[in-house]
């Protein structure tokens with residue numbers, strides 16, 4: 001490059017550096033390829049300034065990174081490192097190389113310090129960008145809204161989207177009852193129940209003309225999932241059939257009973273040993289809550 005052309009390119013780099021125009025990025029990128037380190041230095045510096053004026057961060061970082069990491073002229077490298085810093089999180093893909101440069105004993109001290117400070121600034125920018133980053137469902141990894149996250153955090157201490165929230169609920173319930181959903185049993189009144197014990201209860205209630213609602217949707221009580229098996233509206237009573245006998249299940253059961261109590265809910269609990277003597281157990285437990293059977297005339301079973 002002759003002196004005249006060098007002078008023109010230098011003037012142009014300075015001019016573009018003052019222009020505050022993001023449209024200058026391609027021309028400045030071109031100037032970064034000049035053999036003159038002085039021109040490269042001015043162009044890198046000008047690209048850094050454009051960060052505040054809406055220059056495309058990806059293109060800018062792509063142009064600056066090779067100069068920042070590998071320019072044969074250390075001062076030019078230093079300017080490019082400083083310019084790279086202005087693009088913050090967009091420079092994240094180069095963090096590893098910047099760390100290598102900061103640790104490179106053959107590089108100039110001021111280049112190493114500059115690489116270190118640029119890497120730190122990029123890391124900070126990445127951290128700052130995180131809270132506004134989308135919440136991800138822990139199950140399907142799709143984005144979840146703040147409302148979905150709050151709801152699932154309360155119930156499961158995890159972030160789930162609404163769809164996975166519902167599916168997780170079903171899985172937990174099936175785990176609780178050790179009954180798969182497709183193994184439903186039809187009670188006499190046509191209600192689909194999930195165990196033999198529940199079917200006996202449904203049939204007994206039907207035989208005694210006691211209205212019931214079965215399996216209302218889950219509700220959350222104190223952050224725990226509660227599914228009442230049966231609700232008897234005329235007595236304002238819940239009937240829970242505690243079908244399993246494992247330790248895990250018992251812990252869940254005690255927790256649930258405790259929650260019912262806290263909420264002031266009236267609950268009748270029935271267990272597998274009540275199954276053969278439902279005709280005795282049910283009226284006794286109902287009477288405990290002052291609930292007496294309508295005189296249906298159907299014999300106890």
Ligand SMILES: [Zn+2]
Pocket residue numbers: 137138139140141142160161162163164165
């Ligand atoms: Zn999901």
